[in-house]
Amino acid sequence: MMNKFLYTIVAASITIGAYAQKSDGTTKSLLKAEKEFAEILAKNGAKVAFTTYSADNGLVFRPNPVNAKTYYATQGDTKDLSWTPAYARVSKSGDWGFTTGPYIYKGTETAYGEYFSLWKVNDGKWQLVLDLGTEHNKPLNKPTNEFIEPKEFYKPKFLNDKQREAGANIIATTEKTLNATLKSYGISAFAGFVNPDVRVLFPGYEPILGKDKALAFFNSMISKVALKTTKIDKADGGDFAYSYGVAAVDYKADLRESFNYVFVYERQADHNWNLISIVFTPADR
Missing domain, CATH: 3.10.450.50 (Nuclear Transport Factor 2; Chain: A,)
Incomplete structure (x- = not known):
């Protein structure tokens, strides 16, 4: 199982290499990383997507918090999950942000809900730190998008x-x-x-x-x-x-x-x- 999982990651590496998930300190760059994350999942499945984009200590709530990479290493794969950010913020230090919006899971039965993802920057790249969601019936309301850019940049140089x-x-x-x-x-x-x-x-x-x-x-x-x-x-x-x-x-x-x-x-x-x-x-x- 693990060898097959690792082979899947290697086989997808050429495709994933085209995705940078780079941060320039803007909400726009976070939304770009989120979009690339969703595209990887749709093309290569949840295992590859979460393994590629999650921080080493990243957590997913399934339902309780568990290490994302450990969890997806042992789970059946899926390409049936899709989501769209409706709200996003990034700290003025440019290294911390979150997104939320509607998701759809087209499994045996279609499920609807809202996701919440928190991201941090490591080595210049956005990495997923927390991911969870709440399920509800098919939505009656269309979300209004609100993506807020930091008003200024501030990051202490000598913060320990x-x-x-x-x-x-x-x-x-x-x-x-x-x-x-x-x-x-x-x-x-x-x-x-x-x-x-x-x-x-x-x-x-x-x-x-x-x-x-x-x-x-x-x-x-x-x-x-x-x-x-x-x-x-x-x-x-x-x-x-x-x-x-x-x-x-x-x-x-x-x-x-x-x-x-x-x-x-x-x-x-x-x-x-x-x-x-x-x-x-x-x-x-």
């Missing part, structure tokens, strides 16, 4: 691991405060932590866009959320950060369910960190 850790700790404190507030005041606590342009991906629903709609959605069905953070990472530009972990969701219908979550934070002018992306996907517990 200790400073990066200190930066991540700021986000950890924000998330701890959010978690404590959610426990004390229920789901309405999200109101103080989300941006006006927040995007929520939740299983069974098309994207929920904007603070008002997000809060109305949460308040209609959820009473409490408890977060257990696994990892936090901050862009070197200091404008974006992400976290992922496990969330216990208590519904108003007296039901509890476990989810994996990914949050994306954006630093505001007042130095607070607000959520601009909230993704929940079912966890296997």
